Amino acid sequence: MLKCQLLSEGDHMGTRRFKFSDSKPATGSWAAKASDFSDDVIKGPVVGQSEQSGKLTDIVNLFSERYEMLRKILRYEWGFKETTNINEVRKDKMVFKNRVINIIGIVASIRRTKSGGRMVEIEDKTGQMSVFISKENPAIDTLLPDDVIGVSGKFIKDGDLFIVDYVQFPEFLDTPRKMGAEYDPVSIAFASDIHVGSKYFLQKEWDRMMEWLNSDHPTAQNIKYIVFAGDVVDGIGIYPGQENNLTETDVYLQYEEFARQLDRLPDHMTAVILPGNHDAVRPAEPQPVLESLVQKKFSHAIHVGNPSRINLSGVEVLAYHGKGIDDMVPRMAHVTYENPAEAMKEMLRKRHLAPMWGERNALSPEETDQMIILQKPDIFVTGHTHAHQMEEYRGTQIIVSSTFQGQSDFMRMLGYKPKMGYLSVYNIQSGESQVVCFADQANPSAGYKP
Numbered sequence: 254m255l256k257c258q259l260l261s262e263g264d265h266m267g268t269r270r271f272k273f274s275d276s277k278p279a280t281g282s283w284a285a286k287a288s289d290f291s292d293d294v295i296k297g298p299v300v301g302q303s304e305q306s307g308k309l310t311d312i313v314n315l316f317s318e319r320y321e322m323l324r325k326i327l328r329y330e331w332g333f334k335e336t337t338n339i340n341e342v343r344k345d346k347m348v349f350k351n352r353v354i355n356i357i358g359i360v361a362s363i364r365r366t367k368s369g370g371r372m373v374e375i376e377d378k379t380g381q382m383s384v385f386i387s388k389e390n391p392a393i394d395t396l397l398p399d400d401v402i403g404v405s406g407k408f409i410k411d412g413d414l415f416i417v418d419y420v421q422f423p424e425f426l427d428t429p430r431k432m433g434a435e436y437d438p439v440s441i442a443f444a445s446d447i448h449v450g451s452k453y454f455l456q457k458e459w460d461r462m463m464e465w466l467n468s469d470h471p472t473a474q475n476i477k478y479i480v481f482a483g484d485v486v487d488g489i490g491i492y493p494g495q496e497n498n499l500t501e502t503d504v505y506l507q508y509e510e511f512a513r514q515l516d517r518l519p520d521h522m523t524a525v526i527l528p529g530n531h532d533a534v535r536p537a538e539p540q541p542v543l544e545s546l547v548q549k550k551f552s553h554a555i556h557v558g559n560p561s562r563i564n565l566s567g568v569e570v571l572a573y574h575g576k577g578i579d580d581m582v583p584r585m586a587h588v589t590y591e592n593p594a595e596a597m598k599e600m601l602r603k604r605h606l607a608p609m610w611g612e613r614n615a616l617s618p619e620e621t622d623q624m625i626i627l628q629k630p631d632i633f634v635t636g637h638t639h640a641h642q643m644e645e646y647r648g649t650q651i652i653v654s655s656t657f658q659g660q661s662d663f664m665r666m667l668g669y670k671p672k673m674g675y676l677s678v679y680n681i682q683s684g685e686s687q688v689v690c691f692a693d694q695a696n697p698s699a700g701y702k703p
């Protein structure tokens with residue numbers, strides 16, 4: 254159950270303290286102290302470090318591998334078996350006329366028809382064919398170029414038109430969320446997009462959070478790990494004119510400052526950091542871990558790439574900064590920057606964090622497609638949108654982690670209001686969530702104030 258603890262400021266013995274509206278003593282899994290439990294961290298595979306030059310053959314291999322991996326998922330997890338391959342179907346359409354045919358293909362292109370349906374070119378290793386998906390089929394709202402799907406349908410007329418009856422995405426089976434007595438009664442906290450070095454960085458709200466994390470509040474004492482899902486610094490040269498919005502123009506000094514801020518974390522908490530599009534690594538995803546010169550500035554943190562799999566006390570966390578959401582927002586009516594959890598659900602359905610090639614989000618052709626979501630995560634977290642959401646979807650806890658950057662002039666121009674200064678806390682034993690708010694949304698310490 255989600256409950257938001259709103260903080261209020263007050264003076265206590267001459268020092269600034271915060272009162273918590275929820276003063277009831279913690280019970281059950283929330284009552285445990287994280288300091289009584291040891292760290293148990295297993296990092297997943299390294300990402301973004303293979304030696305690829307981005308040649309056409311690298312890109313072809315990447316798609317071929319993606320097709321094979323997702324085809325296996327459709328076959329073995331969904332029992333979706335191809336009747337035959339595209340070349341065979343096209344060779345003799347009359348043989349297959351009026352028979353139900355299953356094909357697994359990668360979407361090469363999508364064209365809207367006059368009737369409101371979609372004419373979709375799908376491709377396998379033997380060829381390409383057109384299939385028609387009617388406007389009544391819910392798949393048309395979410396289908397993207399480069400998706401790997403199974404289609405089931407029939408040829409009509411003289412074998413001229415293949416009509417799709419249903420589309421099978423390689424999504425995860427709906428299984429119960431993992432929790433219970435076999436897990437330590439501790440919590441994982443999530444924040445992202447701190448943007449240290451930006452003039453919009455919410456120092457005051459950040460200080461409040463640090464004070465709370467070091468307080469004797471039971472929820473703060475229950476937090477074992479804190480995951481920062483990218484954009485921990487504002488970086489430099491990310492967009493034209495950025496230097497006008499910085500308080501620190503040296504990215505190494507920005508990291509030094511963030512590292513100093515993390516030194517304030519209590520000893521019982523371990524920070525996990527991944528890069529985002531503002532960080533000092535290549536922008537193409539998958540992004541490698543921060544370079545060792547930067548890592549050395551941090552005394553305790555665990556550094557991983559973007560995206561990354563990391564097992565925290567037995568719970569599988571998929572952490573992704575979330576730049577792939579930029580490509581979904583313009584193409585799916587139900588995906589917005591205010592509601593990025595819908596994009597995350599689509600990623601889980603497609604088993605891929607950034608299916609489209611060559612759009613806003615740059616991808617690197619690694620030897621294996623590291624953006625595929627092979628195993629179901631227990632927790633799936635993103636940042637990047639400066640929104641905040643916590644939802645459960647088919648047994649996965651979805652977390653859109655909040656930001657500690659105020660509304661920039663650019664966001665204001667777009668009419669976008671960030672959800673600032675929320676800390677998402679998830680107890681891995683009870684599966685319950687809490688949200689702690691450190692910012693007055695109407696009156697943040699930095700950025701535009703209404």
Ligand SMILES: [Fe+2]
Nearest residue numbers: 446484637638
């Ligand atoms: Fe950000």
Ligand SMILES: [Fe+2]
Nearest residue numbers: 484529530637
């Ligand atoms: Fe970002």
